[in-house]
Amino acid sequence: MENNVFYPKVKRGQTTFRKIINAATKIFYEKGYANSTIADIANEADVAVGTIYIYFKDKYTIYYHVVKDFQNKIRVHLNKHVKGLTTRKEKEEAGVRAWLMFILKYHRTYEMIWESLYIDRSIFEDYYLSFAKSYVYSLKKSQDELNDVDLETVAYMLMGISNFVGLQVLLTKKQEEIDVDNIVKTVTKILNEGLFKSLNK
């Protein structure tokens, strides 16, 4: 990958690099990778096609960086909403709510991320493996608040819960604030008390 991209050192180049990534994100998000062209991206970024080729070898190289950037965008958004909270419970509740707000803003998030499965499976794998790794690192710090369970499995469970209540919001069109509140409330209750009544424990 390092041979296929030129990471600019001077500010003007970095500004252009960022313009291209932002434009490519918009184009890939709206049209999908297959239907997007370098010309589309150049047009959106308001640069010459030749300028794009200074920084990126091909469309695939741009896409690789767009996914990394999008993943970072998600991380920054989630971190912003859990910053300052002290207990793991509070963080998980805020994290689910923050994810739903993100999905409501970017309805095509799943299309964007899961398309990597058909472009280059290693991008898809890195995406979730790296999210899980960060999650486990974070969960380890709160380990005394958690039941004695395997943290990697917990990370995948929590990612799965967030991803699928995100799908619930999109598919069932439950998109009002009260709907989001109710979903977050149910997730939180189950993470706190389990799904099953204590009588049966």
Add this chain to the structure above:
Amino acid sequence: MENNVFYPKVKRGQTTFRKIINAATKIFYEKGYANSTIADIANEADVAVGTIYIYFKDKYTIYYHVVKDFQNKIRVHLNKHVKGLTTRKEKEEAGVRAWLMFILKYHRTYEMIWESLYIDRSIFEDYYLSFAKSYVYSLKKSQDELNDVDLETVAYMLMGISNFVGLQVLLTKKQEEIDVDNIVKTVTKILNEGLFKSLNK
């Protein structure tokens, strides 16, 4: 859809229909929809291309039926493993284990199902909306064993948990029986007791 497909009434036609669906499932599963042709399917099914066109208007129509059929295959597999179990706890534990066994057998399940997002979003939506609907119907019957929570959200949470521990198994290559046992154990413990220690409740 009804105008695009011919559902045979006589046994020989039904056998041919089934042969085509099975062949198309194998081809789409291995090559993906975009890379598959009617000729590929005819070759795999050992029928003439013209025979396929007796039953299906086009590749999309075949795909529509393949996804429905695949969904049914999953349902039958899961039901087989929860049949005869009495408590919801037992059913959920058996269900997660059964899903992981299915994923270990069919590694390209996610590629197969999520490709619908890029072919026809309504197929993707119907897939998860109908699974959720069946799940809620089933959860309602066990409602007295569950905490007081919204069952639709529970359905999506449980689908999310299963889907993502399935990804965990594929991405981290934790595919031995003991790995599957440990994952099922963690999921079960959290569904029973919650994620957080009681001290903090």
